[in-house]
Amino acid sequence: MTRARHIPDEGDFEGEGRPGSFRLIPGERAGEYEFAYICPCGCGAEGWLLVGHGHKPMGRRASWKWNGSTSAPTLEPSINHVGHWHGWLRDGVWKEV
Ligand SMILES: [Zn+2]
Incomplete structure (x- = not known):
């Protein structure tokens, strides 16, 4: 179980590289974002x-519904970081399945 920590600053995000931390970058369309995260497994x-x-943005590529919270984010559906981590981000906690 890993806490999801919001790190808005790109430099801090890249620098710390702490498992489960994330930042949001506005996407091409209103209300859409790129959710950048450090794999919760600890691989970096x-x-x-x-x-x-x-x-849930429709159409172009895989996408997730975000509850809009940075302190206790929830994403649906589950996240599969191919090869080493598959689980859920719910209420600010990454939980492996
Ligand atoms: Zn990993």
């Missing part, structure tokens, strides 16, 4: 997810 890899604030 960075992943990117297309998320929508309160909705």
